[in-house]
Amino acid sequence: MSETILEVQKLKKYFPIKGGILNQTTAEVQAVDVIDFVVARGETLGIVGESGCGKSTTARLLMQLIKHDDGEIIFDGYAVGKSGGITTREMRKRMQMVFQDSYSSLNPRLPVESSIAFGPIVHGVNKSAAQKKARDLLIKVGLNPELFSRRYPHELSGGQRQRVNIARALALEPEVLILDEAVSALDKSVEAQVLNLLMDLKAEFKLTFIFISHDLNVVHYISDRVLVMYLGRVVEIGDVSAVYNYPKHPYTRALISAMPSMDPKKRTEAVPLVGDPPNPISPPSGCRFRTRCPFSEDICAIKEPILIHTDLKKRQSSACHMGDPDSGHSRTNLNGLPK
Amino acid sequence: MSIQNKNSGNKKTVKRKEPLISIENLEVKFINQDATIHAVNGVDINLDKGKVLTILGESGSGKSVTMRSILRLLPPKASLSGSIVLDGKNIIDMSQDQLSSMRGHEVSMIFQEPMVAFDPVYKVGSQIAETVVRHLGTSFNEGLARAKELFDLVQIPSAKSRLSAYPHELSGGMRQRAMIALALACSPKLLLADEPTTALDATVQIQILLLLRELQRELGMSIIFVTHDVGVATEIADELAVMYAGKIVEIGNVNNVIKKPAHPYTRGLLSSTVNSESKGKRLEVIGGSPPDMSKLFEGCAFSPRCNKVLEHCWGQKPTVKSLSINQRASCFNI
Numbered sequence: 001m002s003e004t005i006l007e008v009q010k011l012k013k014y015f016p017i018k019g020g021i022l023n024q025t026t027a028e029v030q031a032v033d034v035i036d037f038v039v040a041r042g043e044t045l046g047i048v049g050e051s052g053c054g055k056s057t058t059a060r061l062l063m064q065l066i067k068h069d070d071g072e073i074i075f076d077g078y079a080v081g082k083s084g085g086i087t088t089r090e091m092r093k094r095m096q097m098v099f100q101d102s103y104s105s106l107n108p109r110l111p112v113e114s115s116i117a118f119g120p121i122v123h124g125v126n127k128s129a130a131q132k133k134a135r136d137l138l139i140k141v142g143l144n145p146e147l148f149s150r151r152y153p154h155e156l157s158g159g160q161r162q163r164v165n166i167a168r169a170l171a172l173e174p175e176v177l178i179l180d181e182a183v184s185a186l187d188k189s190v191e192a193q194v195l196n197l198l199m200d201l202k203a204e205f206k207l208t209f210i211f212i213s214h215d216l217n218v219v220h221y222i223s224d225r226v227l228v229m230y231l232g233r234v235v236e237i238g239d240v241s242a243v244y245n246y247p248k249h250p251y252t253r254a255l256i257s258a259m260p261s262m263d264p265k266k267r268t269e270a271v272p273l274v275g276d277p278p279n280p281i282s283p284p285s286g287c288r289f290r291t292r293c294p295f296s297e298d299i300c301a302i303k304e305p306i307l308i309h310t311d312l313k314k315r316q317s318s319a320c321h322m323g324d325p326d327s328g329h330s331r332t333n334l335n336g337l338p339k
Numbered sequence: 340m341s342i343q344n345k346n347s348g349n350k351k352t353v354k355r356k357e358p359l360i361s362i363e364n365l366e367v368k369f370i371n372q373d374a375t376i377h378a379v380n381g382v383d384i385n386l387d388k389g390k391v392l393t394i395l396g397e398s399g400s401g402k403s404v405t406m407r408s409i410l411r412l413l414p415p416k417a418s419l420s421g422s423i424v425l426d427g428k429n430i431i432d433m434s435q436d437q438l439s440s441m442r443g444h445e446v447s448m449i450f451q452e453p454m455v456a457f458d459p460v461y462k463v464g465s466q467i468a469e470t471v472v473r474h475l476g477t478s479f480n481e482g483l484a485r486a487k488e489l490f491d492l493v494q495i496p497s498a499k500s501r502l503s504a505y506p507h508e509l510s511g512g513m514r515q516r517a518m519i520a521l522a523l524a525c526s527p528k529l530l531l532a533d534e535p536t537t538a539l540d541a542t543v544q545i546q547i548l549l550l551l552r553e554l555q556r557e558l559g560m561s562i563i564f565v566t567h568d569v570g571v572a573t574e575i576a577d578e579l580a581v582m583y584a585g586k587i588v589e590i591g592n593v594n595n596v597i598k599k600p601a602h603p604y605t606r607g608l609l610s611s612t613v614n615s616e617s618k619g620k621r622l623e624v625i626g627g628s629p630p631d632m633s634k635l636f637e638g639c640a641f642s643p644r645c646n647k648v649l650e651h652c653w654g655q656k657p658t659v660k661s662l663s664i665n666q667r668a669s670c671f672n673i
Contacts, residue, residue: 050541157628157629160628187398188569188608189608189624189625189629191611191613192612192622195613195622196622196624199621214540216541217570217613217614220618221618244615254542255541255542258541258544258545259541259570260544260545260568260573261570261573262569262597262614264594264597265594267573267574268545268548273546274546276540276543277540
């Protein structure tokens, strides 16, 4: 067993925009534009960023729900979908996903027990064994099978449905669970219950989590490492405490200071970032953040900063010219970002 | 602002200035064929001029319905009782004509989804001008000039050209600013905000919150702000009301309620909200799930989930108790 369970190399996905009389591609949305990262076995990697930054596209690419244009996904040492590698079907058995919308991700015509048992049956488990497994999993996620196994999704509350989705994702005994805004639609009191449940299940089944959310507090709570995305690129990655306490990228800092204060006496006084993210169809040249960055210089428009260290040994790395003394940028973030 | 203690009987003790809006014993029921939903079950609110009241609650707690009652923006099957008095006029008794001249003029509202609040086939500038013409009786060009002023006020860059944009041409944050401009067109005394930042990204959300705070101070208006997010409530509120099952369970100065929550529900809500200090700890959760609003509770609606429940909580409704001048809660444990 290797330490790295998942490795993403130069992953790229552009969505074509069709138009005109001949329905030709007129433009492309650069949803995920060449990203690299690794996920260690047993860790929780949080992915944060504003809407449209490519976090959900990344999740879908990992699951191969959409096909990537370029790059490679390496699962447990095997390239996915390559000869000599691992098939998508085999990979999906070992990596499962929970979606934000708990209702639309369950079949409305199947009782929840059948929904949970569906995956194992497809993968060759006999029906009664799969049903037994489904009932066991319902217990694990805190739903009494006597009461819930025959119910349909519309008969459950949002929190209960999300528990069913988690049970279904676990039915194939995966090693990796991708949680794409899995708690975002839930009320706070229910969100806390589901977060506790996820922590318990992670410990019990020795899972690896990829946890995608726009809620920075929740990501801070659950993650070991965090990856910050902006307009299809990774701008910063590292240990959650390092990234949250000493952000190296100006975007990360802005994102963190945009979190509402929980203390009425320490309210946010200044806007950390003006404007909205630019359009991913025609992102700015060079560094994509430069149009909103307070430290933008000429070099930022010319040269694209690269995220150098993506390996697990490095605690923190950022894609910013200020991190490279030879970049030509007049400032440095090596001793923390400028004021 | 305070909630009136109905059991105190005499209100003559302290002579206070007339509140801008005073809601008393508001009840809202939605009568369906098979069930009646008791959405709001006796809400009392007094809001002074120039104050921001935030109503915090989870989905189904009745926070949005309470707010929509003020504009009477509820479907016909809703049945309202109680009183909502704005500047001496009871909104519950208003005719359709009176309502139309109040809406957008004295009281206006901003919504979670600005795309739905605007008409997609008209330019945003003309939609704002239309409101000005309707309520203030100006010419259309004067209305457009006012729209330009408002766009500057809500800090929309290159305001002049943005006036002739269609709603879909604006980004989420811009659209929200344009909706705030629309709501402020006739200088309302009271602005109702229904989760206006929930659909926005964090960096844009804080921009809008700071803008609202600034506008509120500058224009001296009152705001009732509804949210499910403790952080957002903390950023904007002067007064914080926590709703559960159609009732205000705790209300008071935001600092008191956040720092020293008294009601078990408020405490549970705050402790189950993840914050920067939660890491490494197990979250203290409120067990169970929110109540079924088609059933009326005899006692305290929070009893089934409460960790401090007493024998009589099940059968008796708790009354409002003052913890200090700035904080009140309805719970037998206080």
